[in-house]
Amino acid sequence: MDYEAIFLTLKLALFTSVILLAFATPLAWWLARWRHPLRPLVNAVIALPLVLPPTVLGFYLLVAFSPNHWFGATWLSTTGSTLAFSFTGILIGSLIYSLPFAVQPLYNAFEHLDKRYLDVAKTFNLSRWLTFWRVIFPLTRSAFMTAVGLSFAHTLGEFGVVLMIGGNIPGETRVVSIALFDHVESLNYSAAHQLAFVLLVFSFVMLAILYRLNRKQLSSWT
Amino acid sequence: MVNVKVIVARRMRMLVVLLSAILVLLHTAPAAANARDKLRVAVASNFAPMARKLANQFEQQNDIELSIVASSSGTAFAQIVQGAPYDLFLSADAFRPEQLEQLGHIIQGSRATYARGLLALWAPNQQLPSVNVDALAEWLISQPRLAIANPYTAPYGTAATRVLATLGIEHQVKPTTVTGNNVFQAFQFVHTGNAAVGFVGYHLVQDEADVLILPTALYSPIEQQLVVLKRSKHVTEAMAFRTYLLSPNVQQQITHAGFAQGDS
Numbered sequence: 444m445d446y447e448a449i450f451l452t453l454k455l456a457l458f459t460s461v462i463l464l465a466f467a468t469p470l471a472w473w474l475a476r477w478r479h480p481l482r483p484l485v486n487a488v489i490a491l492p493l494v495l496p497p498t499v500l501g502f503y504l505l506v507a508f509s510p511n512h513w514f515g516a517t518w519l520s521t522t523g524s525t526l527a528f529s530f531t532g533i534l535i536g537s538l539i540y541s542l543p544f545a546v547q548p549l550y551n552a553f554e555h556l557d558k559r560y561l562d563v564a565k566t567f568n569l570s571r572w573l574t575f576w577r578v579i580f581p582l583t584r585s586a587f588m589t590a591v592g593l594s595f596a597h598t599l600g601e602f603g604v605v606l607m608i609g610g611n612i613p614g615e616t617r618v619v620s621i622a623l624f625d626h627v628e629s630l631n632y633s634a635a636h637q638l639a640f641v642l643l644v645f646s647f648v649m650l651a652i653l654y655r656l657n658r659k660q661l662s663s664w665t
Numbered sequence: 666m667v668n669v670k671v672i673v674a675r676r677m678r679m680l681v682v683l684l685s686a687i688l689v690l691l692h693t694a695p696a697a698a699n700a701r702d703k704l705r706v707a708v709a710s711n712f713a714p715m716a717r718k719l720a721n722q723f724e725q726q727n728d729i730e731l732s733i734v735a736s737s738s739g740t741a742f743a744q745i746v747q748g749a750p751y752d753l754f755l756s757a758d759a760f761r762p763e764q765l766e767q768l769g770h771i772i773q774g775s776r777a778t779y780a781r782g783l784l785a786l787w788a789p790n791q792q793l794p795s796v797n798v799d800a801l802a803e804w805l806i807s808q809p810r811l812a813i814a815n816p817y818t819a820p821y822g823t824a825a826t827r828v829l830a831t832l833g834i835e836h837q838v839k840p841t842t843v844t845g846n847n848v849f850q851a852f853q854f855v856h857t858g859n860a861a862v863g864f865v866g867y868h869l870v871q872d873e874a875d876v877l878i879l880p881t882a883l884y885s886p887i888e889q890q891l892v893v894l895k896r897s898k899h900v901t902e903a904m905a906f907r908t909y910l911l912s913p914n915v916q917q918q919i920t921h922a923g924f925a926q927g928d929s
Contacts (some may be wrong), residue, residue, distance in 0.1 A: 482847065492898070502853075505853065505854075505859060508855050508857075508859060509857045509858035509859050510858055510859075511857075511858035512858075515858075515859075525810075525859065527843075527854070527859040528810070528843045528859070595849050606846055606850075609851075610812075610843030610844055610845070610854070611815060611843070611844035611845075611846070612843065624846075625815065625817060625818055627740075627743065628737060628739035628740070628741065628815070628817075628818035629817045629818045630739065630742065630743075630761075630764070
């Protein structure tokens with residue numbers, strides 16, 4: 444069994460979902476309040492990874508990571524290492540790839556949040572931080588769980604982007620989906636079955652837990 | 666209230682009927698256009714551009730239409746074993762055609778080498794070493810990033826690791842080696858500047874500068890074999906295309922494309 448690949452995949456998914464949560468929350472909040480004709484365009488950009496083939500995204504990233512490109516060159520001169528074929532590289536890929544899965548549930552929840560709650564919070568003179576923790580978060584908890592769960596699960600299944608920029612390095616960029624693909628390609632079907640089964644069961648359990656946790660809030664809406 | 670419901674239901678029904686009609690039309694239309702069957706050829710991606718060119722020539726000379734389906738040899742193999750409707754399979758190796766023969770999926774005696782792949786080192790804007798075992802080994806070790814195709818799945822990757830083993834440096838270069846899924850990806854890593862040097866198929870870089878063809882003493886050229894599949898309903902046509910590919914004229918074109926010739 445490819446424990447190294449499984450561990451790496453979990454690590455990638457965890458990093459991705461946590462970073463995305465920190466990043467997507469303010470983004471979704473701002474986007475939900477922002478009244479501007481350009482809003483549909485920003486929404487479209489965020490949703491792009493949903494429809495673009497991952498290999499396209501991967502190819503753009505590969506070009507951007509190159510030391511011949513300003514982005515890759517800047518990264519190289521500030522950190523001393525290149526992004527392609529590194530864990531940081533595939534993490535950046537995953538963050539972009541899973542961004543809509545984190546932003547959209549939060550965006551929807553924030554948009555449907557009754558403004559009266561915020562007004563009440565204001566009359567209590569609650570700070571922004573407290574307003575978030577005491578008012579906004581409890582009301583939108585299920586959206587947060589969906590955002591974390593979906594970006595985590597989506598990263599587990601990530602393939603095309605990592606394939607393009609990863610370079611298949613064990614322990615660094617060789618995630619489960621890549622290892623699985625290698626097994627299929629090299630006619631090693633029994634190992635492929637094993638790994639596929641683990642991925643299938645894990646993803647199923649995760650999604651089932653997510654729906655179970657969300658059940659209460661969902662039913663209280665309808 | 667009731668009226669509204671009835672109207673909505675009627676509209677829904679119309680919509681469903683309309684959608685079904687469109688689906689049925691879409692499904693049957695191409696079938697009518699394709700009344701004459703095409704010869705379906707599964708081709709390893711690395712030979713696909715050449716195969717398309719040769720297929721065009723063949724179509725002009727014969728009254729047979731071909732459709733070239735490019736994928737990795739492993740994917741094509743898996744599809745064929747699962748019953749994919751191909752007539753011919755042009756693999757990038759000899760192993761998978763041999764496997765198909767053992768599994769009884771091919772027309773007996775149809776397995777033949779149509780091209781031999783040559784391995785080259787490509788290092789854009791770099792001074793390449795002389796073709797000398799020590800110089801080559803030292804130069805490869807000094808490279809910050811070395812791209813190869815996947816040694817377990819891609820024949821050009823296997824050949825590249827063979828070269829590294831022959832040079833005795835497979836352990837020294839391990840930390841700097843990155844693996845592309847196939848020889849195209851190894852090419853892409855070098856092309857985008859993410860790897861300084863790569864082991865690629867000579868046919869991919871024969872028009873580039875800074876290319877070193879590796880001596881075949883370091884590895885054995887990659888035998889790319891074809892088979893005609895037993896499932897084919899067009900065995901005569903498939904065998905005709907096979908003969909065409911192995912003909913001296915086509916074999917010469919294949920050498921011009923950067924391969925060594927196969928059996929003829």
